[in-house]
Amino acid sequence: MTLLPALQSPTGSTASREAVRFGALSLTYGELAAASTALAARIADAGRVAVWATPTPETVIAVVAALRAGVPAVPLNPRTGENELAHILGDSEPTAVLAGPDDELPPGLEKLRRVTVDAWAAGSEAYGAGEIDGTGEARPAVYDIGEAGPEGPALIVYTSGTTGPPKGAVLPRRAVAASLDALEDAWGWTGDDVLVHALPLFHVHGLILGVLGPLRRGGSVRHLGKFSPEGVARELGSGGTMLFGVPTMYHRLAEALDGPAGALERDALAEALRGARLLVSGSAALPVHDHERIAAATGRRVIERYGMTETLMNTGIRADGAPRPGTVGPPLAGVELRLAEDDGTVLDEPGAIGEIQVRGPNLFTGYLNRPDATADAHTADGWFRTGDVGTVDPDGYVTIVGRKATDLIKSGGYKIGAGEIENVLLAHPGVREVAVTGEEDPDLGERVVAWVVATDPGSPPSAEELADRVTAQLAPHKRPRTVRYLDALPRNDLGKIMKRSLHA
Structure with missing residues (x-):
């Protein structure tokens, strides 16, 4: 199943069209096709590969090469701690790690075969696999690409563990294609679109939507x-x-x-x-x-x-x-x-x-x-x-x-959503950030708690003022019974508030 048809045999204007740009480095479809073809040949027998997923063109080349070789890729967050990294490697059992030439890998990856990916050398590497002529057109590569079928695993992406270690979600090629094609329909996404973002490349949002999305469209x-x-x-x-x-x-x-x-x-x-x-x-x-x-x-x-x-x-x-x-x-x-x-x-x-x-x-x-x-x-x-x-x-x-576990508060017989309370409080000029959670209460079952980062820490809005605001705009049973003030809310790499870290 071909996920990235524009990279199969790019010719003419397609070959010379920009595929990805990271700062001063830009790769055309011809260059990306040739570089990924060369790398695919080196990892074709790898079984599974880990990708040191920095926000660089090397990550793009690595993931594209794995997809074209039919080898499942495991994107690794470079900020992952020692214990979590050991769990992911032990669970997914990659035989090689793809990384940039300047990446310093942690000791946990030393036992894996390191395959260096150098985007700056993509041109010279491409000549070894399939030359690019003066028009930017990629000539046929020596390696014969053999992509997997629809149910073949494309990526194994690890979810953050809340009650245990992260679990590896196996994403088949069928799912990647179905989601990206549904977004093409919903958003009128075409090869003329140029996507801008700064999302991490070890997660679905930045990697699948933010990289594979444009490449599937030829954008x-x-x-x-x-x-x-x-x-x-x-x-x-x-x-x-x-x-x-x-x-x-x-x-x-x-x-x-x-x-x-x-x-x-x-x-x-x-x-x-x-x-x-x-x-x-x-x-x-x-x-x-x-x-x-x-x-x-x-x-x-x-x-x-x-x-x-x-x-x-x-x-x-x-x-x-x-x-x-x-x-x-x-x-x-x-x-x-x-x-x-x-x-x-x-x-x-x-x-x-x-x-x-x-x-x-x-x-x-x-x-x-x-x-x-x-x-x-x-x-x-x-x-x-x-x-x-x-x-x-x-x-x-x-x-x-x-x-369900953190944002639905059951208080006094009511089901209360944290989000609507947060929206009301965020509209207060004295509130810079806020998170709403439920906390065990002997009378109500759970009481509403607001964790507030004040615009002016020296003069934060009072708990009574915030509770009155929610009562007036929503309902009395949705008002925060407790307000706690913080310097900052705990967030993960994607900016999500980690509500499980909020406790008295």
Whole structure:
């Protein structure tokens, strides 16, 4: 099954078209095809390979080569600790690690065969496998690419463990293709699009959507390396058509846009965002307050989508659909979605809150070496239990309430979603960041707790003021009974708030 048809035999204008750009280094489709073909020949018998997934073109070449060789790739977060890395390597058993020439690998990887990937030498490496002529056209390589079938594993991506070590989600080629093609339909994604982002490349968002997405369409991706509003303005302002980011990034863009109109950098950013075809946020909910600030400054709406490592993409607001802050759109083509109670009862009534369950061609094969966990993650009739709680509007738009374990608060007989309380509190000028959790309460079962990072730490809004605000805008039973003040909220590499780390 060919995942990246534009790299099969790029000729003429396709061969000379830019595929990826990281700072000063750009690779055309001809160069990427030749470099990945040469590398694929070196790893064809590897069984599985680990990829030291830095935000560099070497990671792109490594993953593309593994896909073209039909060898499952295991992306490794370079910031992974010693114990977690040992678990991932012991579980996935790669025979080689693909890394850049300057990467310093930890001792845990010393026993693996190191295969060096050098993007700067892609041209010379390509001559050894299949020359590129003066027009940029790749001549046929010596190595005969043999990609795997639809159910062949493309990637094994490890999910963060909450109650145990990370589990390896086996993502077949079928799921990658299904999700990317559904997004092509939803977003009108074409080979003319130039995607800009600064997402990590060891995760579904940055690697599958942010790299394989453009390459499957025959388009281009410009990776910023490190996120900055200036970098976004520069790349969107010079031909970028789409921006992918996480809420933390869009929050920083909103902060930059709050500067005075007429300031050169602020106006350049506003103009660049205004000119983009699509602004997409994912990996966590984008607060409504930031939605509104960006829309007010640019006239453009950020749209959201919803996915997981195990399911890839489930829902998304269409490019030609109505953007609704706080929602993640309807199910994508091919995806079935339902809500269910804890006892398995399917919920059909309007406004019902239940666990989101999905099925479709976008789903993973299972957890590597964990048939027990795979079985537990599915219902008897084959639906995947996401662990997320949400609601579905009459027209099919999905709203995520939050994680079942941390964002659904059962207090005094009510089901309360943390997200709506967070949105109300974030609109308070004295609140810079906030997370809402439930805490055991002998009377209510759970009480609502707000963890607040104040705009001015020396003069934070009072707990009473915040509780009154929620009471006035939502309902009395949703008000925070306890407010705790922090200097910063704990976040992971994607900017998600780690609510399990919040405790008294």
